[in-house]
Amino acid sequence: MGVKLFHEAKRGRFLQPDELPRFFAALKKEANVDLRDFVNLAMWTGARRNDILSMRWQDLSLADNCWTVPDPKNRAPYVVALTPEAITILRERTEQAKKRESGKDSPWVFPSRGKTGHIVELKSAWKKLLQRAKVTNLRIHDLRRTLGSWQAMQGTSLTIVGASLGHKSLSATQVLQQIDLGPDPQFRVGSD
DSSP, X not given: OOOOOOOOOOOOOOOOTTTHHHHHHXXXXXXXXXXXXXXXXXXXXXXXXXXXXXXXXXXXXXXXXXXXXXSOTTSOOEEEEOOHHHHHHHHXXXXXXXXXXXXXXXXXXXXXXXXXXXXXXXXXXXXXXXXXXXXXXXXXXXXXXXXXXXXXXXXXXXXXXXXHHTOSSHHHHGGGGGOBOSSOGGGBTTOO
């Protein structure tokens, strides 16, 4: 009581038009397949880091192009429509899983020998990727905001953007209305 809380400004960082070519060029050359696939899936699905890394084969329906996220941060399961690019990545990971020499199949799309059975963190590989791409101050969660921001800039309704990100309320998505990439109206959300 009587203690003022430190005000922390909401983060609005996402990949900018001048950063995207460098970022994708560095990602294309990435040797760490898990990082490359994770980042691409994050960009194509807008899902949270933990949801992607704990993705299970049983929650995927590649024939129907969908992924059910059973236990997201907001506790409300939702379905992610998978793009052709995401389907390609997941099919390739299926083939890689079949080729592994391990005696038992892993239920995880991103398996690991760790306690959880799946990859939990990619911090050092992420940091190296950003250095190669010459991108600063970008967090893994900003990939999610990148998808939502670019959807909003293209005129997608906030209801649809929110649904694609698994937001429970429209207020969580409305942060994306504040996006302004400069004087060019094509990059301003909410402009006429």
